[in-house]
Amino acid sequence: MSDARRRPPSSTDVAALAGVSQKTVSRVLNGEPYVTDEVRERVLAAARELGYRRNTAARALHLGRFHRIGVASIGSSLYGPSSLLVALERQARQIGYAFAVAYAGEGAGVTNAVESLLAQGVDALVVSDPIDPIDGGQELRIDPDVPVLSFRPIPGLAGPRVVVTGASGVEAGRQATEHLLGLGHATVWHVAGPHRWPAARDRARGWREALAAAGAAEPPAQEGDWSPASGYAAGQVLAADPRVTAVFVANDDMAIGVLRALAEAGRAVPEEVSVVGMDDIPAAAYLSPPLTTIRQDFEAIARHGLALLAAEIERSPSEHSDPAEPAEPAEPREPAEAGEPREPAGLPPHLVVRRSTAPPAKP
Amino acid sequence: MSDARRRPPSSTDVAALAGVSQKTVSRVLNGEPYVTDEVRERVLAAARELGYRRNTAARALHLGRFHRIGVASIGSSLYGPSSLLVALERQARQIGYAFAVAYAGEGAGVTNAVESLLAQGVDALVVSDPIDPIDGGQELRIDPDVPVLSFRPIPGLAGPRVVVTGASGVEAGRQATEHLLGLGHATVWHVAGPHRWPAARDRARGWREALAAAGAAEPPAQEGDWSPASGYAAGQVLAADPRVTAVFVANDDMAIGVLRALAEAGRAVPEEVSVVGMDDIPAAAYLSPPLTTIRQDFEAIARHGLALLAAEIERSPSEHSDPAEPAEPAEPREPAEAGEPREPAGLPPHLVVRRSTAPPAKP
DNA sequence: GTGAAAGCGCTAACAC
DNA sequence: GTGTTAGCGCTTTCAC
Numbered sequence: 001m002s003d004a005r006r007r008p009p010s011s012t013d014v015a016a017l018a019g020v021s022q023k024t025v026s027r028v029l030n031g032e033p034y035v036t037d038e039v040r041e042r043v044l045a046a047a048r049e050l051g052y053r054r055n056t057a058a059r060a061l062h063l064g065r066f067h068r069i070g071v072a073s074i075g076s077s078l079y080g081p082s083s084l085l086v087a088l089e090r091q092a093r094q095i096g097y098a099f100a101v102a103y104a105g106e107g108a109g110v111t112n113a114v115e116s117l118l119a120q121g122v123d124a125l126v127v128s129d130p131i132d133p134i135d136g137g138q139e140l141r142i143d144p145d146v147p148v149l150s151f152r153p154i155p156g157l158a159g160p161r162v163v164v165t166g167a168s169g170v171e172a173g174r175q176a177t178e179h180l181l182g183l184g185h186a187t188v189w190h191v192a193g194p195h196r197w198p199a200a201r202d203r204a205r206g207w208r209e210a211l212a213a214a215g216a217a218e219p220p221a222q223e224g225d226w227s228p229a230s231g232y233a234a235g236q237v238l239a240a241d242p243r244v245t246a247v248f249v250a251n252d253d254m255a256i257g258v259l260r261a262l263a264e265a266g267r268a269v270p271e272e273v274s275v276v277g278m279d280d281i282p283a284a285a286y287l288s289p290p291l292t293t294i295r296q297d298f299e300a301i302a303r304h305g306l307a308l309l310a311a312e313i314e315r316s317p318s319e320h321s322d323p324a325e326p327a328e329p330a331e332p333r334e335p336a337e338a339g340e341p342r343e344p345a346g347l348p349p350h351l352v353v354r355r356s357t358a359p360p361a362k363p
Numbered sequence: 364m365s366d367a368r369r370r371p372p373s374s375t376d377v378a379a380l381a382g383v384s385q386k387t388v389s390r391v392l393n394g395e396p397y398v399t400d401e402v403r404e405r406v407l408a409a410a411r412e413l414g415y416r417r418n419t420a421a422r423a424l425h426l427g428r429f430h431r432i433g434v435a436s437i438g439s440s441l442y443g444p445s446s447l448l449v450a451l452e453r454q455a456r457q458i459g460y461a462f463a464v465a466y467a468g469e470g471a472g473v474t475n476a477v478e479s480l481l482a483q484g485v486d487a488l489v490v491s492d493p494i495d496p497i498d499g500g501q502e503l504r505i506d507p508d509v510p511v512l513s514f515r516p517i518p519g520l521a522g523p524r525v526v527v528t529g530a531s532g533v534e535a536g537r538q539a540t541e542h543l544l545g546l547g548h549a550t551v552w553h554v555a556g557p558h559r560w561p562a563a564r565d566r567a568r569g570w571r572e573a574l575a576a577a578g579a580a581e582p583p584a585q586e587g588d589w590s591p592a593s594g595y596a597a598g599q600v601l602a603a604d605p606r607v608t609a610v611f612v613a614n615d616d617m618a619i620g621v622l623r624a625l626a627e628a629g630r631a632v633p634e635e636v637s638v639v640g641m642d643d644i645p646a647a648a649y650l651s652p653p654l655t656t657i658r659q660d661f662e663a664i665a666r667h668g669l670a671l672l673a674a675e676i677e678r679s680p681s682e683h684s685d686p687a688e689p690a691e692p693a694e695p696r697e698p699a700e701a702g703e704p705r706e707p708a709g710l711p712p713h714l715v716v717r718r719s720t721a722p723p724a725k726p
Numbered sequence: 727g728t729g730a731a732a733g734c735g736c737t738a739a740c741a742c
Numbered sequence: 743g744t745g746t747t748a749g750c751g752c753t754t755t756c757a758c
Contacts, residue, residue: 007427008508010735021745026737034743051506056484057423058735061750064370066420068463068483075453077445086438089466098483100431101464103452120431120461121419143414145371228649253646260649283616286591286623288651373751384729389753397727421751424734 009050018046029054060121068098069309070117072110073128075103078226079281080199080251080296081129084151084167087302088126095310097123104130110140118143123313126305130154132196147312149305152198163312165305165347169199172294172349173206176248176276178214179292179351183274184359185246187216191234191258192223193250203250203278219244224254231257238273239265245273245360252277252284252293259287259356270358280352290354300347372413381409392417423484431461432672433480435473436491438466441589442644443562443614443659444492447514447530450665451489458673460486467493473503481506487672493517495559510675512668515561526675528668528710532562535657535712536569539611539639541577542655542714546637547722548609550579554597554621555586556613566613566641582606587617594620601636602628608636608723615640615647615656622650622719633721643715653717663710 011029015022020039027035028043035043046052060066069092074081085101092099100122102113110130117125124147130140132155142148144159151167180188190207193200204221211218222237224230231254238244239262249255255277259269267273269289277284280295374392378385383402390398391406398406409415423429432455437444448464455462463485465476473493480488487510493503495518505511507522514530543551553570556563567584574581585600587593594617601607602625612618618640622632630636632652640647643658 007734012735022735023737023745024743026735027744030737036743039743053482055424055735056482057420057429058750059737060420061418061424061735061752062737064750075449077440077442077449079440082440082445085464086440086466089464090438090468093465093479098479099464101448101452101462102456103449105453116456116461119416119419228646232649256646257649260651263651283591283619283646286595286620288623288626370750375751385751386729386753387727389751390728393753399727402727418751421734422753424736424751425753427734 008055009052010055011052014043014046014050014052017050018043065313066098066121066123067096068100068122069124069126069306070100070102070114070120070122071126071128072102072104072113072117072130074131075105075109076226078251078253079279080298083298084128084302087298088128088306090299091302091306095306097306097310114140114142118146123147124149124309126150126309127154127157129197129199130157131194132198147309147315149309149312151301151305152202154198161312163305163308165301165308167199167296167298167301167347168349169202170206170209172278172296173203173208173248173250174210175206175349175351176278176294177207177210179353180246180248180274180276180357181210181214181216183246183357185274186360187211187219188246188248189219189238189244190221191231191238191247191249191254192221193254194225195223200250203248207248224250224257226251226253228253228257228260230254232261234258235261236265238262239267246275246357247273248276248278250278252279252281252291255291255293255356256283256287259289259291263288270356271361274357274360276357278349284352285354287356289356292354292357293352294349295352296349297347304347371418372415373418374415376413377406377409377415380413381405428676429461429484429486430459431463431485432487432489432669433463433465433477433483433485434489434491435465435467435476435480435493437494438468438472439589441614441616442642443661446661447491447665450661451491451669453662454665454669458669460669460673477503477505481509485509486676487512489513489668489672490517490520492560492562493520494557495561510672510678512672512675514664514668515565517561524675526668526671528664528671530562530659530661530664530710531712532565533569533572535641535659536566536571536611536613537573538569538712538714539641539657540570540573542716543609543611543637543639543720544573544577544579546609546720548637549723550574550582551609551611552582552601552607553584554594554601554610554612554617555584556617557588558586563613566611570611587613587620589614589616591616591620591623593617595624597621598624599628601625602630609638609720610636611639611641613641615642615644615654618654618656619646619650622652622654626651633719634724637720637723639720641712647715648717650719652719655717655720656715657712658715659712660710667710 011025012022015025028040089099102116104110104113126149140157147161149163177188192204222234224234235258249258277291277293280293284291284293374388375385378388391403452462465479467473467476489512503520510524512526540551555567585597587597598621612621640654640656643656647654647656
């Protein structure tokens with residue numbers, strides 16, 4: 001006997017070995033009551049012996065829930081998105097969800113990523129760092145039945161089950177700018193991220209708002225692509241302009257490029273020009289000079305966001321076959337308007353002051 | 364009627380709407396033959412109208428395969444691991460697999476991550492950047508029935524279904540060292556990654572072998588933890604030693620710290636000290652000075668590795684219920700020895716020369 | 727060419 | 743306390 005069995009052991013096998021019914025095995029595994037300690041032990045022993053593992057497919061099939069959260073993230077190793085991903089996974093596992101990732105490339109990538117996640121079966125989605133569709137690209141549309149978490153309002157993404165929690169880029173831009181203004185600079189220049197990224201627009205908005213609030217002039221913003229190379233290019237432009245004494249750069253990588261361009265142009269940081277970055281990458285403290293930057297608490301953001309998302313999943317009447325239920329009327333919740341809607345109550349970022357910022361030189 | 368149905372449409376619903384049997388729907392969806400074009404169209408239309416999506420749980424339940432690959436990666440936003448992850452996901456999706464990730468923390472983290480992946484159901488595992496168990500921690504043990512891909516031989520991880528493809532760290536260490544030796548340096552110092560990381564040991568090994576091959580003395584290696592902070596500490600030690608003229612640093616982040624320490628100590632790079640990093644992070648070209656480093660082709664590594672893994676998955680006799688099969692005898696393949704076994708035929712890394720390296724100063 | 731029936735492994739009713 | 747039964751949505755024989 002013992003024909004080379006290839007399929008993993010099932011709960012029936014465990015039941016047979018333990019000499020109980022299959023249902024009892026199920027009870028033990030789910031920690032349900034009404035099982036003798038003695039039987040429980042026997043079942044557990046049998047399961048261990050067989051190397052039994054619950055078949056999640058069967059479970060999901062019956063429950064209609066996958067216990068899996070899908071994350072569409074930008075396909076890059078940028079520090080911010082990667083850190084957020086790690087934090088999200090940790091939190092997801094903590095609250096009992098498996099974690100699927102699909103990276104988006106440029107353009108319609110987010111849509112493809114979301115499609116791929118939906119196809120494999122997830123209970124909810126996290127849209128981590130979407131970028132706007134390129135011209136002609138279709139807008140992100142998600143099945144309204146699937147709960148979605150995003151970290152800022154996403155143009156075109158609305159629906160009854162969309163939850164938003166903030167990694168407030170606006171606040172970050174504001175803090176950076178106010179720090180420089182507070183040091184006495186007449187105004188602050190800005191090297192922005194790509195305009196197609198909502199996160200980049202947020203930071204720029206915070207910068208703009210802080211300038212306006214202080215009555216400072218708004219210089220034209222340079223736009224980069226998050227890379228040191230693009231920061232270097234922007235930095236060359238800024239270095240050539242003697243009026244520039246303070247710069248807020250939308251991420252640390254670009255700030256590295258800016259720092260280098262300033263160094264090459266012989267403009268001392270912070271004596272002649274102050275620079276603030278954003279992200280607080282591990283290298284930030286070891287640049288020349290160590291970089292003043294803005295730091296976000298990704299762990300907190302992930303925890304908060306996934307808690308909301310889990311609640312939204314639970315809200316689903318996944319109780320099936322209750323045909324005579326009170327038929328609550330569709331209940332539309334906050335029909336989000338198009339455009340750039342409400343700012344979510346975000347987790348505040350945090351300014352880390354190092355040596356790249358100082359009061360402006362006395363003329 | 365039309366009771367608020369919460370469950371997504373099933374193939375039965377599609378069948379009903381199209382006026383065919385459920386089986387026919389299945390045929391159409393799987394592209395099987397023996398379906399009239401007319402019926403096919405009708406089914407497709409019905410599916411589209413209902414927003415039908417195949418239930419992967421039911422499919423997996425029947426097939427005994429999940430069409431999902433699980434990746435245990437190190438929980439950090441280090442450039443190397445993140446880049447590899449992105450490449451792996453892209454490739455996995457390309458060949459039709461969903462992608463689950465579990466990050467490992469320190470210590471027994473890898474085991475937990477693997478456990479979590481196995482629990483959720485995956486057809487194969489990728490163990491991306493494992494680190495050795497801390498003292499007393501248990502070794503990584505994986506169900507021998509699950510194909511596993513790793514990028515270098517992992518001590519303690521062996522089994523009939525383990526496939527290894529290389530991101531040859533040894534070769535990288537060799538190249539870096541030979542480059543510096545070739546420039547005329549008497550010997551090369553090394554700032555290694557944490558010894559518990561096999562990847563760090565590989566790079567150190569390449570360094571050591573290149574020194575030995577050239578008959579150069581082997582200075583003591585400094586050990587960092589991949590962070591710029593640890594590179595800075597190591598750099599301070601090196602900067603204080605006048606014999607140091609060339610350093611191979613195991614990753615670019617630490618190299619940033621080394622550069623800073625050298626700068627603070629007034630030791631010019633590359634005039635007095637040459638530095639080679641590894642990873643070619645985007646910032647590498649914009650450091651002061653731009654960093655000579657070693658670059659790996661993660662896309663190629665991922666493609667090659669996943670192709671091997673997919674083949675290993677197929678090799679599985681997932682053809683079930685064929686009790687009278689020729690019962691091929693277990694066929695043990697390369698019983699990998701303990702220790703640090705065979706070096707896999709790896710994808711070669713690639714030296715990128717920038718301005719942080721130069722011949723030694725004439726004394 | 728198409729359909730009917732069985733069963734994958736699990737959980738929820740409902741007996742006993 | 744425990745077992746029996748049914749059924750989740752799909753794919754696979756096997757009829758027709």
